[in-house]
Amino acid sequence: MNAPPLDIRAVTKDGLLEITWEEGHTGLYPFLTLRGECPCAGCVDEHTGERRLDRATLPDDIVIRDIQLVGHYGARVVWSDNHDTGIYTWDRLRRLCPCPKCSSRSGDPGSQA
Numbered sequence: 116m117n118a119p120p121l122d123i124r125a126v127t128k129d130g131l132l133e134i135t136w137e138e139g140h141t142g143l144y145p146f147l148t149l150r151g152e153c154p155c156a157g158c159v160d161e162h163t164g165e166r167r168l169d170r171a172t173l174p175d176d177i178v179i180r181d182i183q184l185v186g187h188y189g190a191r192v193v194w195s196d197n198h199d200t201g202i203y204t205w206d207r208l209r210r211l212c213p214c215p216k217c218s219s220r221s222g223d224p225g226s227q228a
């Protein structure tokens with residue numbers, strides 16, 4: 116289980132969700148990527164795990180309207196396309212972090228700094 120982040124905020128002008136984790140690591144998540152990863156039953160088939168959402172149908176200028184913490188384990192994101200059923204757990208968000216450090220866990224830490 117991952118601890119909740121120290122800070123989570125949507126930077127609308129940059130189109131990024133900024134999350135600061137407790138060890139001081141900051142992840143920057145493009146809104147569109149995050150919306151495309153929505154884990155709710157409407158976007159992912161509950162039984163097969165298959166993604167139903169077609170990312171091509173998402174508006175390029177999608178933004179986060181609101182973020183609501185859900186217990187200690189995650190956050191619900193309210194999107195500008197009126198989609199608000201996805202709950203992003205901290206575990207999931209850690210895994211989605213697009214920075215070189217997190218996306219290349221298998222080694223080679225220095226190449227992209």
Ligand SMILES: [Zn+2]
Pocket residue numbers: 153154155156157158159198200201
């Ligand atoms: Zn969804």
Ligand SMILES: [Zn+2]
Pocket residue numbers: 140141142212213214215216217218
């Ligand atoms: Zn990261």
